[in-house]
Amino acid sequence: MSDVRATGARKWLGYLGVVVVFAVVCGFLAHWQWSRHEEKMVVVHQLLEQRYDAAPVPLDEAVPALDSYDPALEWQPVSMTGTYAADETLLVRNRPLNGQPGFEVLVPFRVTGGDVFVVDRGWVPTGNDQDAPDEVPAPPEGEVTVTARLKPGEPALGSRTGVPGTNQIATVQLSEVQARVSGTIYSASYGLLQSETPAPAEAPVKASAPEIDTGLNLSYFVQWIMFAVGAFAFLFYVFRQERRNRALDEEGADGDEARVREAERARRRAARPLADNDAEDELLDAAGH
Structure with a gap:
């Protein structure tokens, strides 16, 4: 039993190691996307400061x-x-x-x-x-x-x-x-x-300041973080499912063992010689009394 448990522990430690490596890679990619997002934010802000509010x-x-x-x-x-x-x-x-x-x-x-x-x-x-x-x-x-x-x-x-x-x-x-x-x-x-x-008395609604759009880097950053978290969540889910299935298997094995023991006791009772009073009771039951 100890060997089986040790083998199972090594297996799950291996799975955990793979997930940790995957999460680290996701973290690096998320950091890169965030850096790109911040760089673009700086460029856009500089552009707006230098151009949008510049002197004509x-x-x-x-x-x-x-x-x-x-x-x-x-x-x-x-x-x-x-x-x-x-x-x-x-x-x-x-x-x-x-x-x-x-x-x-x-x-x-x-x-x-x-x-x-x-x-x-x-x-x-x-x-x-x-x-x-x-x-x-x-x-x-x-x-x-x-x-x-x-x-x-x-x-x-x-x-x-x-x-x-x-x-x-x-x-x-x-x-x-x-x-x-x-x-x-x-x-x-x-x-x-x-x-x-000169300014007119009425005029159309003027265009507002441009919205800052830094592309998809921010959404990619969120996605990589979700991938890393999702990997740990999936590993936990698989671990729980395996434990649940093992518990059900052990419960079924215990039930089978109990049924085997009960059948063995019944066989032994049937093979044991009957006492006089037990034989008399069986004869009365067979006669309908």
Whole structure:
């Protein structure tokens, strides 16, 4: 029995060793994912501090050519002076805000002495008919000084397109915007409105600060921790199941042994010679008395 127990103990110690090694590996991978997450957080915060809240620079300084765009300048505020082409306003469909459906309002801005820069003036909710806003606040008339944050143009969304015969488009795909407005536009970037002077009495809801997205590193970190904990939980479950099955086997063996002992006692009683009174009782039972 002691040899069996020793063998079982060695087996479970081996299993425990494998689980510990697996958990250590998971710990290293979780630490690596967390380090990557923190590195990206630092980069994103630096980007927002250096760009989002930076002082505005002239548009032609940040974007020297119509088709140029530097990804490092995303969110950089740029300033320009010119006039809005309000009659060429476009609405970008399916842009929810706080769970409410709505549209982004794009207005071409004719830069003084230059070309057209597309300005996203903000968000408006859907109207009563759900297909268009009830009202789109008009931009200021005449010469306006605009400050907007740079964003790259958006790609096409599969087969989604705008609504024919309307001023609605599916995404800020600048090639489609170019086909709908007059003049040559900046084809690689557009701007999210920060401010405009003079300021109108009413305006769309301005875009909020960007959400920090560091990718999947944080979720991978959680997954590796769960794998490590799950390995110990699985080992404990298997250990309990084996003990339970062994207890049931031992209980069944004890029952079989008891039945064997009882059968042996009955056999011995049957083989033992009967006393006179026992024989007499059997004869009376057989006669029905």
